[in-house]
Amino acid sequence: MSASFQFTTASAEETIACGREMIRLLAAPKFLVLRGDLGAGKTTLVKGIAEGLNAADAEEVTSPTFTLIHEYEGLLDEKPVKLYHLDLYRIDSDRQLATLGIDDLAGPESLVLVEWGEKFASILDRSDGEILIEATGEDARAITLTLKA
Ligand SMILES: Nc1ncnc2c1ncn2[C@@H]1O[C@H](COP(=O)(O)OP(=O)(O)OP(=O)(O)O)[C@@H](O)[C@H]1O
Ligand SMILES: [Mg+2]
Numbered sequence: 001m002s003a004s005f006q007f008t009t010a011s012a013e014e015t016i017a018c019g020r021e022m023i024r025l026l027a028a029p030k031f032l033v034l035r036g037d038l039g040a041g042k043t044t045l046v047k048g049i050a051e052g053l054n055a056a057d058a059e060e061v062t063s064p065t066f067t068l069i070h071e072y073e074g075l076l077d078e079k080p081v082k083l084y085h086l087d088l089y090r091i092d093s094d095r096q097l098a099t100l101g102i103d104d105l106a107g108p109e110s111l112v113l114v115e116w117g118e119k120f121a122s123i124l125d126r127s128d129g130e131i132l133i134e135a136t137g138e139d140a141r142a143i144t145l146t147l148k149a
Contacts, residue, residue, distance in 0.1 A: 001149035002129065009141045015041045015133075016058050018143055019048020022131075025145060028081045029110050031126060032145075033117035036133035041141050042115045045133065046085050049113065050074065055083050063087060064115075068100060081109050088116040088123070097122070 005025055009015045022045075026032075034042040047058035055074030064070045064087040072083040084105045091097050097120055105112050106126075113131075117123040129147040136142050 003147045003149065005145040007143040007145075008136075009041075009143065011139050012041065012044050015044045015141060015143070016048035016051065019045045019050075020052035021048075022145060023049055023052040023076060025147075026076070026111060028076055028079070029106060029108050029112075030128050030147075031106055031110075031112040032114070033123060033127050033130040034113050034115045034133070035118050035130050037135065040133040040135055041143075042131075042133055043085075043087075045131065045143065046113055049111075050083055050085075053081055053083055053111075055081075061085070065089060069105075076111070079109065081111055082107070084110060084112045086112070086114045086117070088114060088119055091116075091119070094120065094122065 007018045009018050036042050043063045047061040050056040050061045050072050051058055053074030053076055055072035064085055070085045074081050074083060132144045134142045
């Protein structure tokens with residue numbers, strides 16, 4: 001069983017707004033895979049999620065392509081939350097993955113969002129669900145949040 005929530009956006013700004021709204025559906029702790037092609041808008045969505053949590057402004061949220069993990073602190077339902085934004089695009093082996101210490105991030109107050117997490121079965125297995133972003137036109141995106149029951 002799972003629950004699905006669908007959104008459509010027509011610009012990066014709308015995807016940021018979608019992220020701000022989506023946090024209503026996300027009680028911590030959550031560990032979610034952010035799935036979608038290169039340039040789909042995964043990092044753009046995280047900008048909105050970070051804004052919704054009052055954790056960072058959109059401009060402050062950049063891709064963790066090289067840094068691999070970005071950490072922010074915010075509030076969700078008036079409770080402190082740690083937002084971890086990961087990008088595993090450059091991680092190629094389970095050994096490299098292990099050095100990131102992802103298990104240590106998954107505390108009771110954490111919201112972990114993993115771009116390219118679907119590359120690793122261990123990440124998919126442990127996830128609470130995913131956010132899929134699909135380009136349906138030049139600037140049009142279909143965004144689906146699926147939470148495992
Ligand atoms: N509706 C939309 N939602 C999100 N981004 C959009 C939209 N329309 C156009 N864009 C553009 O698409 C790009 C999305 O880039 P972003 O870095 O968020 O993608 P990504 O999925 O994180 O890619 P990567 O896998 O390379 O990290 C941006 O240049 C953004 O302006
Ligand atoms: Mg990205």
